[in-house]
Amino acid sequence: MIRLEDVHKYWDVPVLQGVDLRLDKGVVWGLIGPAASGKSVLLKTVCGLEKPTYGRVLVDQSDITEYGESEMMETRRKFGMLFQNNALFDFMTVGENVAFPLVRAGDIAEAEIAERVADRLKAVGLSGSESKMPNELSGGMRKRVGIARATIASPPIVVYDEPTAGLDPVTTSKIYDLLNGIQDESRATVMAVSSDIIALRTFVERIAMIYQGRLIYEGPESELDDCEDPVVHQFIRGELEGPL
Amino acid sequence: MSDKPHMPGLEAPPGFPATVPYRVGGMVLGMFDALREFQRVLRGTIRYSIWGKRPKGEVLNQMYQVGNRSLLFVCVTLGCLGMVLVYQILLQVNKITGDTSQVGAEFIKGMVHAFVPSLTAMMIATRVGAGIAAEIGSMMVTEQVDALRMCGVEPIEYLIAPRFIAALFMTVVLTIIALAIAVGAGALMAWGSFGVNPTVFLSFDKVTIGDMVTGITKAVCFGAAIPVVSGYCGLTTRGGSEGVGSATTRAVINSSLAVIVLDFILSALAYFFLQSRGL
Amino acid sequence: MARFLRAVSNPIAAVGESVIDMATHLGAVVTLLLRVIRSLFPPRFDMPEFWRNLYKMGNQSVPIVMLTAFFVGGIMVVQSAVFVKRFQATSLLGWGAGYSVLREVGPILIGLMFSGRVGSNNTAELGTMVVTEQIDGLRALSIDPMRYLIVPRVLAMVIMLFLLTVLGDLVALFGAMLFGNLIIGLEFGVFYSGLVNSIGIGDLMHGLIKSLTFGLIIALTSCHFGLNVRGGAVGVGRSVNAAVVGSALGIVMSDYFLTFLLT
Numbered sequence: 001m002i003r004l005e006d007v008h009k010y011w012d013v014p015v016l017q018g019v020d021l022r023l024d025k026g027v028v029w030g031l032i033g034p035a036a037s038g039k040s041v042l043l044k045t046v047c048g049l050e051k052p053t054y055g056r057v058l059v060d061q062s063d064i065t066e067y068g069e070s071e072m073m074e075t076r077r078k079f080g081m082l083f084q085n086n087a088l089f090d091f092m093t094v095g096e097n098v099a100f101p102l103v104r105a106g107d108i109a110e111a112e113i114a115e116r117v118a119d120r121l122k123a124v125g126l127s128g129s130e131s132k133m134p135n136e137l138s139g140g141m142r143k144r145v146g147i148a149r150a151t152i153a154s155p156p157i158v159v160y161d162e163p164t165a166g167l168d169p170v171t172t173s174k175i176y177d178l179l180n181g182i183q184d185e186s187r188a189t190v191m192a193v194s195s196d197i198i199a200l201r202t203f204v205e206r207i208a209m210i211y212q213g214r215l216i217y218e219g220p221e222s223e224l225d226d227c228e229d230p231v232v233h234q235f236i237r238g239e240l241e242g243p244l
Numbered sequence: 245m246s247d248k249p250h251m252p253g254l255e256a257p258p259g260f261p262a263t264v265p266y267r268v269g270g271m272v273l274g275m276f277d278a279l280r281e282f283q284r285v286l287r288g289t290i291r292y293s294i295w296g297k298r299p300k301g302e303v304l305n306q307m308y309q310v311g312n313r314s315l316l317f318v319c320v321t322l323g324c325l326g327m328v329l330v331y332q333i334l335l336q337v338n339k340i341t342g343d344t345s346q347v348g349a350e351f352i353k354g355m356v357h358a359f360v361p362s363l364t365a366m367m368i369a370t371r372v373g374a375g376i377a378a379e380i381g382s383m384m385v386t387e388q389v390d391a392l393r394m395c396g397v398e399p400i401e402y403l404i405a406p407r408f409i410a411a412l413f414m415t416v417v418l419t420i421i422a423l424a425i426a427v428g429a430g431a432l433m434a435w436g437s438f439g440v441n442p443t444v445f446l447s448f449d450k451v452t453i454g455d456m457v458t459g460i461t462k463a464v465c466f467g468a469a470i471p472v473v474s475g476y477c478g479l480t481t482r483g484g485s486e487g488v489g490s491a492t493t494r495a496v497i498n499s500s501l502a503v504i505v506l507d508f509i510l511s512a513l514a515y516f517f518l519q520s521r522g523l
Numbered sequence: 524m525a526r527f528l529r530a531v532s533n534p535i536a537a538v539g540e541s542v543i544d545m546a547t548h549l550g551a552v553v554t555l556l557l558r559v560i561r562s563l564f565p566p567r568f569d570m571p572e573f574w575r576n577l578y579k580m581g582n583q584s585v586p587i588v589m590l591t592a593f594f595v596g597g598i599m600v601v602q603s604a605v606f607v608k609r610f611q612a613t614s615l616l617g618w619g620a621g622y623s624v625l626r627e628v629g630p631i632l633i634g635l636m637f638s639g640r641v642g643s644n645n646t647a648e649l650g651t652m653v654v655t656e657q658i659d660g661l662r663a664l665s666i667d668p669m670r671y672l673i674v675p676r677v678l679a680m681v682i683m684l685f686l687l688t689v690l691g692d693l694v695a696l697f698g699a700m701l702f703g704n705l706i707i708g709l710e711f712g713v714f715y716s717g718l719v720n721s722i723g724i725g726d727l728m729h730g731l732i733k734s735l736t737f738g739l740i741i742a743l744t745s746c747h748f749g750l751n752v753r754g755g756a757v758g759v760g761r762s763v764n765a766a767v768v769g770s771a772l773g774i775v776m777s778d779y780f781l782t783f784l785l786t
C-alpha cells in the first residue's frame with residue numbers, strides 16, 4: 001500500500017505542491033496531466049529516486065523519506081519500473097538487461113536465471129532475442145524488453161512511465177494488451193503514467209489528473225467523465241477552449 | 245505560481261543590495277551540498293573498491309579504457325615535452341657554463357619526482373576524466389543510472405569503483421612508461437642538437453629513494469583523485485545533452501585542478517620531509 | 524571485453540586505425556581554418572556574438588587560470604628550492620622562474636586549462652546546437668553559421684587566451700615570489716632583480732607567440748569536434764572528450780616545433 005502525505009517538491013520552481021494519495025494493494029492506478037506537470041517526478045518520488053522537499057511517502061507503512069541509500073535499496077526490491085526512455089543498459093545485451101534484477105539479487109542459479117529470462121521474453125513476444133543489443137531493436141521492441149526487465153522479479157509494485165510514448169496505435173494496443181495480461185497473472189499494485197488517455201483508461205481502475213503540482217482529480221476511472229472541474233473537462237476531451 | 249521563490253516563506257526582498265546575502269547564502273549552501281555529495285562519493289568509492297561486488301571483467305575492461313587508449317597520447321605528449329625541456333635547459337646551460345655533463349643527471353632526477361608524474365596526470369585527467377564523466381553523464385541523462393538504482397544496484401559500486409581501481413593502477417603504469425619515453429626523448433634531443441653523449445646524459449646517479457617515493461606517491465594520489473572527481477561530475481549531471489557537455493567540462497577542469505593542488509601539497513611535503521634531509 | 528581482446532591481438536591495426544583517425548581530424552581542422560580565414564576577408568562577422576563570447580570566455584576562465592597560475596608558481600619554487608639552497612643561488616630563482624614561466628610553463632599550462640574550460644564548453648555548446656538542429660535552423664534562415672557562430676568564437680578564443688597568458692604569467696611569477704619568500708625565505712627584492720636582470724622581451728614574445736598558436740589550435744579543434752557531433756547526448760560527451768584530447772596533443776606538438784623555430 002502506498003501513501004503520499006502533503007508531498008512538496010521544489011527545484012528552483014515548484015513541481016509538486018501538496019500531493020495526497022492513497023493507493024491500496026492490487027489497484028491499477030493511472031496518472032494523466034499536461035506536459036511538465038510533474039508526472040514523472042511523482043512516480044520517482046514514490047520509488048524513492050527523488051526525495052520530496054517536504055511531506056511523507058509511505059510504502060507499506062514505512063516512511064521512506066527517512067531512509068538512507070542502503071535502506072532504500074531494500075525497499076526498491078518491491079518495485080519494478082519501466083522508464084520513459086526505456087533506460088536499457090546499452091552496453092549489455094537484451095538477455096543481460098532482462099536478467100539484471102535477478103543477477104543483482106545474488107542468490108539465484110545461473111541456469112534458473114536463463115530460464116526465467118527466456119520465459120519473460122516469450123511472454124512479451126520477443127523469444128530468442130537474448131543476444132541482441134538494444135540499439136538493434138525498434139522502439140516497440142525496446143519497450144517490451146523494458147517491460148520484461150521491470151516484471152521479471154515479480155515485484156509487488158510495478159510502475160510504468162509512459163509505456164506507449166512514441167509508438168503507433170497498433171503497437172500501443174498490443175502493449176496495453178500485454179500489460180493487461182501481466183496484470184491478470186500477477187495482481188500487483190500498478191502505477192501508470194501516460195499521455196495517451198484513451199488507451200490508458202482501458203487499462204486502469206482508478207485514475208488521477210495532475211495539474212500545476214496538485215492532483216485535481218483522483219477517483220474511479222468510470223467517474224472521470226462526470227468530473228466537473230473545467231481543467232479536467234477540457235483535458236480529457238482535448239478541447240481548445242478552456243483554462244489550459 | 246511560476247514566480248514563487250525557492251521555498252515558501254523565504255522571499256528574496258527586492259533590490260540588488262538586499263538580494264546579495266540571499267544569493268551568497270544560496271551559493272554557500274549549494275557548496276555545502278556539493279561537498280557533502282562529493283565526500284559521499286569518495287567514501288563510497290573507497291569502500292566499494294575494497295569490499296564491493298563487481299561485474300566480471302569490468303576492472304580489466306576499464307584498465308584497457310584507461311591504459312591502452314591513453315598510451316599513445318601520453319607517449320606523444322610526454323615525449324615532446326621531454327624534448328622541449330631538455331632543449332630549453334641545454335640552451336641556457338650552454339650560454340652560462342658550457343658544462344653539459346651534469347644536465348642529464350639533474351634532468352632525470354627532476355623528471356622522476358616532479359615533471360613526469362604531474363604531466364602524465366594532467367594528460368590522464370584530460371583524457372580519462374572527460375571519458376568517465378561523459379559515459380556516466382550520458383547514463384544519467386538516459387535514466388540508466390536510475391534504472392540501476394531501481395534494480396538494487398548502487399551506482400558508485402557498479403560504475404565508479406571499477407574505474408577507480410583501474411585508474412589507480414594504470415596511472416602508475418603510464419607514469420613509469422612516460423618516464424622512460426620522456427627521458428629517452430630528452431637524451432635523443434641532447435645528443436642530436438647539442439652533441440651530448442647519451443651515456444653521459446643517461447646518468448641515474450642523482451635519483452634517490454626519496455625521489456622515487458615522491459614520484460610514485462604522486463602518481464597514486466593523482467590516479468585516485470581523477471576518477472573520483474570525474475565520477476562525481478558524471479553523477480551530478482542534470483538535463484539533456486547540455487548537461488552531459490557541462491559534466492564533461494567540469495570533470496576536465498576539476499580533475500586538472502585537483503592534480504595541480506595535490507601536486508603542490510605533495511611537492512611541499514616532499515621538500516620538507518625528504519629533500520631538506522638530503523634524501 | 525571483446526574490444527579488449529581484439530585490440531590486444533591486433534595492435535598494429537589498432538595503431539594504424541588511430542593514425543588514420545588523427546589524420547582525418549587534422550585535415551578537417553585545417554579545412555576549417557581555411558574557411559575561417561576566407562570568412563575574414565572582408566571582415567564581416569557578427570560583432571555582438573564576438574563580444575558576448577569574449578565576455579563569457581573571460582568570465583569562465585579568469586578565476587581558474589589565476590588559481591592554476593598561482594599554484595604553478597608555488598610548485599616551481601618548491602621544485603627548485605633544493606638547488607637554490609644547495610648552491611646558495613638565490614638570485615637564480617627569479618631568473619629560473621621567469622624563464623620557465625614565460626617561455627614554457629605559462630603558455631602550456633594556461634593553454635591546457637583554457638582548453639579544458641573554454642574549449643570543452645565551446646564544443647559542448649556547438650554540439651548541443653547540432654543535436655537540437657539549431658545549426659540547420661540558422662542555415663534555413665540563410666544565416667551563415669561560419670560568420671555568425673564560428674568566426675566570432677575563434678577570434679574571441681585566440682584573443683582571450685593571449686590576454687589570459689599575460690595575466691597568468693604575472694600571477695605565476697607573483698606566486699613564485701610569494702612562495703619563494705614563504706618557503707625558502709627569499710627576499711622579494713632579490714627575486715625581482717633576478718627576474719628583471721636576466722629576462723628580456725624576447726622571452727616574453729617567445730611565450731606569447733606560442734599562446735597565440737595554442738589559442739588558434741584550441742579554437743579550431745573545439746569548433747571542429749563540436750560541429751561534428753553524432754548521436755545525441757552521448758555523442759556530445761564523446762566529442763568533448765575528443766576535443767580536449769586533440770587540443771592537448773596540438774598544444775604539446777606545436778610547442779615542440781615552435782620552441783625550435785623561435786630560438
